[in-house]
Amino acid sequence: xxxxxxxxxxxxPAGRRRYTPLLATHDLAVSIGGKAVVRGLNLxxxxxxRLAILGRNGVGKTTLLHTLAGLRAPxxxxxxxxxxxxxxxxPRRAAQLRGLLPQHxxxxxxxxxxxxxxxxxxxxxxxxxxxSTADExxxxxxxxxxxxxxxxxxxxHTLSGGERQRxxxxxxxxxxxQVYLLDEPLAHLDLNHQIAVLELVSRRVxxxxxxxxxxxxxxxxxxxxxxxxxxxxxxxxxxxGASAAVLDAARLSRLYGHPLREIRDETRRWFVPEMPK
Amino acid sequence: xxxxxxxxxxxxxxxxxxxxxxxxLAAGSVALAPGEVWAAxxxxxxxxxxxxxxxxxxxxxxxxxxxxxxxxxxxxxAGALMQVLLRNPLADPYVLGISGGAAVGxxxxxxxxxxxxxxxxxxxxVGxxxxxWLVFGLARGDGSWTQTRLLLTxxxxxxxxxxxxxxxxSLAPDQQLRGMLFWLMGDASQAGNPIFVLLILLAGLLVxxxxxxxxxxxxxxxxxxxxxxxxxxxxxxxxYFLASLLTAAAVxxxxxxxxxxxxxxxxxxxxxxxxxxxxLPAATLAGGALLTLADTLARSIIAPQQxxxxxxxxxxxxxxxxxxxxxxxxxxxx
Numbered sequence: 001x002x003x004x005x006x007x008x009x010x011x012x013p014a015g016r017r018r019y020t021p022l023l024a025t026h027d028l029a030v031s032i033g034g035k036a037v038v039r040g041l042n043l044x045x046x047x048x049x050r051l052a053i054l055g056r057n058g059v060g061k062t063t064l065l066h067t068l069a070g071l072r073a074p075x076x077x078x079x080x081x082x083x084x085x086x087x088x089x090x091p092r093r094a095a096q097l098r099g100l101l102p103q104h105x106x107x108x109x110x111x112x113x114x115x116x117x118x119x120x121x122x123x124x125x126x127x128x129x130x131x132s133t134a135d136e137x138x139x140x141x142x143x144x145x146x147x148x149x150x151x152x153x154x155x156x157h158t159l160s161g162g163e164r165q166r167x168x169x170x171x172x173x174x175x176x177x178q179v180y181l182l183d184e185p186l187a188h189l190d191l192n193h194q195i196a197v198l199e200l201v202s203r204r205v206x207x208x209x210x211x212x213x214x215x216x217x218x219x220x221x222x223x224x225x226x227x228x229x230x231x232x233x234x235x236x237x238x239x240x241g242a243s244a245a246v247l248d249a250a251r252l253s254r255l256y257g258h259p260l261r262e263i264r265d266e267t268r269r270w271f272v273p274e275m276p277k
Numbered sequence: 278x279x280x281x282x283x284x285x286x287x288x289x290x291x292x293x294x295x296x297x298x299x300x301x302l303a304a305g306s307v308a309l310a311p312g313e314v315w316a317a318x319x320x321x322x323x324x325x326x327x328x329x330x331x332x333x334x335x336x337x338x339x340x341x342x343x344x345x346x347x348x349x350x351x352x353x354x355a356g357a358l359m360q361v362l363l364r365n366p367l368a369d370p371y372v373l374g375i376s377g378g379a380a381v382g383x384x385x386x387x388x389x390x391x392x393x394x395x396x397x398x399x400x401x402x403v404g405x406x407x408x409x410w411l412v413f414g415l416a417r418g419d420g421s422w423t424q425t426r427l428l429l430t431x432x433x434x435x436x437x438x439x440x441x442x443x444x445x446x447s448l449a450p451d452q453q454l455r456g457m458l459f460w461l462m463g464d465a466s467q468a469g470n471p472i473f474v475l476l477i478l479l480a481g482l483l484v485x486x487x488x489x490x491x492x493x494x495x496x497x498x499x500x501x502x503x504x505x506x507x508x509x510x511x512x513x514x515x516x517y518f519l520a521s522l523l524t525a526a527a528v529x530x531x532x533x534x535x536x537x538x539x540x541x542x543x544x545x546x547x548x549x550x551x552x553x554x555x556x557l558p559a560a561t562l563a564g565g566a567l568l569t570l571a572d573t574l575a576r577s578i579i580a581p582q583q584x585x586x587x588x589x590x591x592x593x594x595x596x597x598x599x600x601x602x603x604x605x606x607x608x609x610x611x
Contacts, residue, residue, distance in 0.1 A: 071503045095506030106498025108364040109551040122494060123506040127487070130280040130554070175505065 020083040021046050022211040023068065023098070023179045028077035029236070032063045036236030041077070043230075043240065045179070047209035050202065052222035052243065054215075055232030056256060061215045062103060062183055064232070068213060069100045069181050081179065095123035099177035103184050105168050107156050113167055114139055114152040120174035135174070142170040145200055147193075161188035169197060173204065180205065182214035186221070194218070198225040219260075219271045223247050231255050247271070283555040290562040294346065297566040301342035301573040302334050306581045309334070343471035344530055345572040345586070346565040347478045349537050351527035353564020354481060356538025357545075357557055358520040361492045362513060363424050366546070369539035370524040373431030376533040377438025378408020379525060383532075384445045384457055398469075398529045405525030408434055413517065427517075463534030463587025465572045477526045478561070484519055485557050488512060492553040534587040536594025537564050544597070 021044040028041040037060030045051060053061050066072045068079055070086035078085060081097050089097070099120075107116075117139040118131050125131065131139075143149050146166040156164060165188045172180065180201060186194045202225055205212045216222040222229065222243070229243040233255060239246055249262040252271055259274040302314045309317070309330055317334035355370035363372070371377070382404020386397050416430040442461065449457055460467075485492075491512055494502035499509045527534070541564040542556065549555055568586065571593070575586040 066500075069504060071500065091503070091508055092506040095504065098504075100500075100504040102498070102500045102504070104498075104500075106364070106501065108498075109366060109496050109546070111496075111551055115550070115552070116497075119494060119497060119501075119505065122490060125490070127490070130283075 019046060021080070022049075022082055023213070024080040024083075025068070026078045026080070028067070028079065029075040030060065030064050030067045030072075031075050031236070032060055035060070037064050037232065038238050039236040041230075041238060041240070045211035045213065045228075047211065048206055049228065050205060050212040050214070050226045051228045051230060052214055052216050052226035053230045053232065054217075054219065054222060054252075054255060056234065059232045059234050061232060065100070065181050065183050065213065065215055069098060070094055071100070092123055095175070095177075097177055098179040098181060099172045099175040101168055101172050101180075101182040101185055103187065105164055107164075110155050110157055112152070113143065113148065113154050113156055113159070116156050116167055117142055117170045117174055120171040123175065138174045139170070142173040143167075145173060146170045147196070162190060162193060165189060166193065166197070169201075176208075178208070178210045180210060180212045180214075182212070184215050184217065186216065186218065194221065219247065219252060223269065223271070283552075286549060286555060287558050287562070290559055290566075294562045294566040294569075297569040297573075298342050298346060301345070301569050302338045304573050304577050305333070305338065306577070307333055340469070340471050341465055341572065342569055344469075344474060345465045346569045347471055347474035348465070348527040348531045348534065349541075349568025349571075350478045350561040350565035351474065351481065351523045352534060352538040352568070353541040353545075353560040354478070354485060354557060355520045355523040355527070356564075357542035357553070357560045358485060358492075358516050358523075359538070360542055361495055361553065362516040362520060363428055364496065364498070365424070365428075366543060367539070368428075369536075370520065370527075371435065371533065371535070371538070372428065373412050373521065374408045374434035374438055375405050375521055375524045376528045377435040377442070378411075379405035379528040380461060380533060381438050381441045381445075382407070383460055384442055384449075387453055387457055387460070388445055388449055395469075397467075401529040402525055405521070405528055408438060409518075409521040409525070459585050460532045461587075462585035463532040463590070464583075464585045465531045465568075466576070466583055469530075474526055474530050477523065478565075481519060481523045482558060482561055484515070486554070488515060489554040489557060492516070492557075493551075496551060496553075531568075532585075532587060534568065535591045536598065537568055537590055540594045540597045541567060 023043070023045040025041050025043040028043070029039045030037040043051070053064065055061050063072065067074050070079060070081070081089060081094060086094050114136070118135060121131055121135045121138070140149065140152060143152055146169050148163060148166055148170065151159070151163065156167065159167065169185065182201065185197055185201070189197060198221060201212060204210065214226070226243045228241065229246045231239040231246060231251060233239070239251065249260050249271060253260045260271045261274060263270045263272060299311065299314060302318070303309045303311060313330050314334055317331045352370055356368070359368045359370055359372060360366055362368070379401040383397055383401040385404075386400030391397050391400065412427070412431050412434050416427040446454065446457060491502070491507040494505050494507045495509065495512060502512070503509050524538070542560045545556055545560045545563055549559055568590065571589045572586045575584040575589050578584060
């Protein structure tokens, strides 16, 4: 393991260490198909924290995210949600605390957009409950937040890829978790919606004192919309730290196996790939 | 869709189901007026001509109609559950080889000289359970349990059962062939006391309703269901065993009646949407009503001759299935 900071001791303000993190991992090791994704990962996300996970295709970003979501057992180490393991919480309580935006949406059967969003209320309803009008208001508000208010009655099979992705985000919003886990939230979205979605999620996280973990492919959006970054180099090697420190041209060039150049003005930085001659 | 609207729909379907049962009691080689049916159901036989009506209604038509109703409900419910389990709207209760297993059991018993009755039903039920365990054990394999693997194993086991059935038919003496063919095509005339299947139907529906909202999650895929708090592994096991047992109970009682389990949930889904809390009870009632009507037709079209009811449901089911199949790709692409 390499990197400037690999544990929570250095990358968080001292005053917050007393609180239980919303999401934490202790010495986490994850592998898939005999290939290590991370080893010895110590993560601590407090209210308001936003972590971006970057890495090449197939390095195990989704596998790690699913492990953080408790949907997959780690090889060793622990994932703690508000100080408790998933086993102690049970699936229903866990679903009230953390939500996942999956990479693919499975729509085997037709359903309306509103029904699809209302699914997100499941962990908050008891077994024989039906969704109340309050739940429906929440769902319509979430649809409005992702700019799809007028599509509530449409069938999900008629939506475009980008619209379907925003419906999935709305489903996650009505789940009202404290930890948002987003797997490629920008897939299928055009540029204006990419920015709008990241702004929306960032605002949610700030207002609700939640935490955010997202797998991103756009380095510049990751640099702007995250406070911490986790780089997965493959073979279990990772670097974790404040985005401002960890994201630099040298590390990113190594991460993606392609030379990148940093461009900056007074306040911002951009990373652009070197173009072949 | 909310609870009160769902209850209204269920109530309307229940009325339709009752109407189908009354029709089944009234129609047949001896046609009865509704008043006569009512009197026969309620009153003690007052002798003479009325005694025959009481006999026909109470000991012939009522058990048969109730059996047909229960089995139609069982098949439709099992079909709806299988469609959620395999996340495929074209799955049916027989896709996992259960009716094949039951047929092998029943035909083997007939070959050995067991005549209709408890022995035959027991053999069919054992055959269905054996097919179920075989599919489940093989599909489980290394512990991962994908829909594709389950489906493939089921299809292969069903094909094997089909071969065994063909073998037994070719070996069977002529005088047994007709009974075997009737059993294979589905036949409610041999159904015994309907109480048992009705109880299984009620219990199965209650269990299914207990998990209904989690089934809604499962239709969106195992990953999303897991994130939203469903225990996906346990849920799939419950679905598998419940759907298999319901199918086994139906096949044991009326033989392999086709298409009810495929077409009824599909039609209900087209009309009422895919909320399992409404779909499951609605499909159960509609399936019951459909098989009751089909059985009534089967014994009255060329009365006193009887047709196997499975032939009628297939004659209705095949065009509907083809229609749905032709529609399906358009929905996927849209």
